[in-house]
Structure formats: C-alpha cells, structure tokens
Amino acid sequence: MSQHQVILSIGSNQGDRLQHIQSAIASVHRKAGTVVKVSRLYETPSWGFESDSFYNCALLLHTTQSAQHILSKVLEIEAEIGRVRSQGDGYEPRIIDIDVIAYDEEIILTEQLQVPHPQMQARMFVLLPMRDLNLDWRHPVLQKYLPELLQASEDKSHCKVIGKLEAPLAQxxxxxxxxxxxxxxxxxxxxxxxxxxxxxxxxxxxxxxxxxxxxxxxxxxxxxxxxxxxxxxxxxxxxxxxxxxxxxxxxxxxxxxxxxxxxxxxxxxxxxxxxxxxxxxxxxxxxxxxxxxxxxxxxxxxxxxxxxxxxxxxxxxxxxxxxxxxxxxxxxxxxxxxxxxxxxxxxxxxxxxxxxxxxxxxxxxxxxxxxxxxxx
Known part of the structure; x- marks a missing residue:
C-alpha cells in the first residue's frame, strides 16, 4: 500500500513562536503521520489583519490515513498546544495554526475541509516554505507547479528566512x-x-x-x-x-x-x-x-x-x-x-x-x- 503525501502549513504569532512550531511538528509526527521533510523557518507579516509577525513553515508527511483523519488529528494538536478558536469571522492572532494545504493531488470539497487550500496560491508564507520541500507537486485545480504559482502570485509580502528546522526522521x-x-x-x-x-x-x-x-x-x-x-x-x-x-x-x-x-x-x-x-x-x-x-x-x-x-x-x-x-x-x-x-x-x-x-x-x-x- 503506497502512502499519501500530505502538505501542512504551520504558523504562530503568539508567545514563544519557535517552541510552538517545534511542538506542533513533533506532535504531527507522533500522532498524525510521518514527517519526512520540513521547510526552513520564515518570519512573515500577518496576512489579512494587523498583528505581530508570524513564524511559518511547511512540512511533508506520509500517511495511509484519509484527509479527514489528518484534519481531525491536526485540530486535536492545535487544541493541545493551546489554540482556542473564536466563533467570529475574520483573521485573528493565534498561538498555533496548522492548515492542510494538499493531499496528494486530490481535490476535496467538504464542509470541514477544502483541498488544495483555496487561498494557498495567494499566500507567499505558504508558497515559499512549500518550495523548500522540493516536491514534484501540481495544483490539481490550477494545473500549475509550484514555481508557476510563485511567479503568478500577487502577494508581495516580505518573508524572511530566520533559521532551519529538523524533520523528526532526521533523528x-x-x-x-x-x-x-x-x-x-x-x-x-x-x-x-x-x-x-x-x-x-x-x-x-x-x-x-x-x-x-x-x-x-x-x-x-x-x-x-x-x-x-x-x-x-x-x-x-x-x-x-x-x-x-x-x-x-x-x-x-x-x-x-x-x-x-x-x-x-x-x-x-x-x-x-x-x-x-x-x-x-x-x-x-x-x-x-x-x-x-x-x-x-x-x-x-x-x-x-x-x-x-x-x-x-x-x-x-x-x-x-x-x-x-x-x-x-x-x-x-x-x-x-x-x-x-x-x-x-x-x-x-x-x-x-x-x-x-x-x-x-x-x-x-x-x-x-x-x-x-x-x-x-
């Protein structure tokens, strides 16, 4: 049985941002799927609202589980790290944010999950870390590879590399x-x-x-x-x-x-x-x-x-x-x-x-x- 390739995007702009992201990576690896690659760590401005800057990264995990299963595990991990989701609309600061960006090259549309993430092509803080993963991945809706998505993106946010992150498998x-x-x-x-x-x-x-x-x-x-x-x-x-x-x-x-x-x-x-x-x-x-x-x-x-x-x-x-x-x-x-x-x-x-x-x-x-x- 061949495993699915899942891309997650992780961000934090509250408290010890690096520690929150490292905790999220470790928990994803232990509970959701095998984290085989992790991007560099980026500092990026908040997107869509005024707030402190975010730390962001992307990771690739292998799993035999469904996309819905991965989503449920991701939500559990967010709650364990301390995220409390508000009921209101709009963006807000968050201690941790884990998004399912892609699941192989499948298109999934449910009330709980949309894959590929509908805003990924408009967000440099998603695209740049994804590029670090060196994937041969094509957007199944837009039919574009990552370099093409980066070139076409209108997001001009300044995303600064601030460090390296280690995939759990490296140990x-x-x-x-x-x-x-x-x-x-x-x-x-x-x-x-x-x-x-x-x-x-x-x-x-x-x-x-x-x-x-x-x-x-x-x-x-x-x-x-x-x-x-x-x-x-x-x-x-x-x-x-x-x-x-x-x-x-x-x-x-x-x-x-x-x-x-x-x-x-x-x-x-x-x-x-x-x-x-x-x-x-x-x-x-x-x-x-x-x-x-x-x-x-x-x-x-x-x-x-x-x-x-x-x-x-x-x-x-x-x-x-x-x-x-x-x-x-x-x-x-x-x-x-x-x-x-x-x-x-x-x-x-x-x-x-x-x-x-x-x-x-x-x-x-x-x-x-x-x-x-x-x-x-």
Missing amino acids: IQLEHFNYIAIEGNIGAGKTTLTNKIAEDFNAKTVLERFADNPFLPKFYEDQSRYAFPLEMSFLADRYQQISDDLAQFDLFKDFIVADYHIFKSLIFAKVTLTEDEYRLYRKLFEIIYREMPKPDLYVYLYQNTERLLANIKLRGRSYEQEIPADYLDRINRGYLDYIKSQTDLNVLIIDVSDRDFVKNQQDYVFILEEIQKKTG
Whole structure:
C-alpha cells in the first residue's frame, strides 16, 4: 500500500513562536503521520489583519490515513498546544495554526475541509516554505507547479528566512545500516513495514515473490505432497533475488530493506518437511547460506497466534484461510529458536501483538525508535 503525501502549513504569532512550531511538528509526527521533510523557518507579516509577525513553515508527511483523519488529528494538536478558536469571522492572532494545504493531488470539497487550500496560491508564507520541500507537486485545480504559482502570485509580502528546522526522521539514522531484514510469521506485517520504511527513508526494497510461486496454493491443499518442491522453489528464488538485488547498487537509494532473510527457508522447511527431506534440504541450504550476505540488522516482528490468524483472515488470500493455529505456533517457535542460536547477528525482537503500526502512528514511531537504539 503506497502512502499519501500530505502538505501542512504551520504558523504562530503568539508567545514563544519557535517552541510552538517545534511542538506542533513533533506532535504531527507522533500522532498524525510521518514527517519526512520540513521547510526552513520564515518570519512573515500577518496576512489579512494587523498583528505581530508570524513564524511559518511547511512540512511533508506520509500517511495511509484519509484527509479527514489528518484534519481531525491536526485540530486535536492545535487544541493541545493551546489554540482556542473564536466563533467570529475574520483573521485573528493565534498561538498555533496548522492548515492542510494538499493531499496528494486530490481535490476535496467538504464542509470541514477544502483541498488544495483555496487561498494557498495567494499566500507567499505558504508558497515559499512549500518550495523548500522540493516536491514534484501540481495544483490539481490550477494545473500549475509550484514555481508557476510563485511567479503568478500577487502577494508581495516580505518573508524572511530566520533559521532551519529538523524533520523528526532526521533523528532516526537508518542509513547506518546497508541492509536491514524485517522478518515475522505469516501475517505479522513485515511487508507492510518494509514498504513504509522504504518510502519514508528512501530505501530500496527486496520483497519476497511468494505470489508468483505456483506451488503455494497446492501446498495448502496437500502439504505432504507439495512441501518439498515448494521449499526448494522458495530457496532458489530467494537466493537469486537477494544475490541480484544486493549486487546491484542503487545510486539513488540510501540502503536496502528486505521483508525476509533467507534463513527463513530453513525455519519453514523444518516445519513442513519429513525428516529425510529436511536432511537433504539442509545440506543444500548450508551450501547456499555460506555465500549469502548477512543483514546488518535483523528485525523480528513477533505476533501472537490469535492476532496472526485475524490478520490472515483480514487480508483475504483464499489459499491461506485454512492455515491451522498449530502451524503458526511451530513457525513462531522456529524463528525464536533460530534467533537464540545466532551469536553474530544483530537482532531486534519487537512484540507487535498489541500494536498497529498502520493505523496508529504512535506504534510506528515506537518501532522506528526501537530500531534507532540498535544504531549505537
């Protein structure tokens, strides 16, 4: 699932303006969406009324949530920082003001929200910070890119750069790792987390091609017959994919994040194969494994079996619906036994049984902070 790109404009002209804006950025990142870019800080005259000058900035956030959800979170954050909205018309001084300027290149017209913001093209204090974000964004109504909007704007306000602001993601130094593997049982959310991290941190993904495996549906119908060809085909495909992708350096990406580590082949094989088949399989695996690069960080997303079954049901792949709880229990035990046996692997176990890092931004931030602790 690709994330939405949301542009917010933040302003303050009361009290400690810098502190209010920094608090707003931190709260947006923790509660609304992942703040991946922040503009410079500008001092700008009040617009449409006489008052003290504003501090303004713009930020880009990634989210899977709706525009209405982001608006509700933004209003919560404004209230927490101390903004009290008056019932009267017109502009007024404010301790904090957070506006949803754009949501991808969508047009949204509701009683609560208009996107793109109807006045953005007339406000230099919105356009100049947006330019700092270096976005390939086109106004969906006016059909103009940001440089064209700036050139056409009639607002001649003097907007002065007064400092730099740091995006919260700058504190998470994942580029210290060249290769991160995210692992977990069936339905743990490893592919979702891999894609999310890749989008937020400009990483190259290596995603398991399970959907292309012709033996997988057959295996779930008749495990004893198709277990060995399934595990052999997975092993061959994983070896080829990781070898190819890790060998191809991408100048435009900062690191690689994969939704599997090839050792999972042995974990699943031990559960699915007979004793004789497993002995043969292990010999072949060990030959291949010696040649494979090891991840700089191995993240295991642990989920209890009840939650795994609920996730599997929710994602609705027909061939997975009859997976028994006992099978998932054995896979979990296999992973944990493997992790205990690894003395030279940088391992991070995160229990996500009671977390939802897609719907709950705080859970995603928690995971990033746990990963950050392993960079030291």
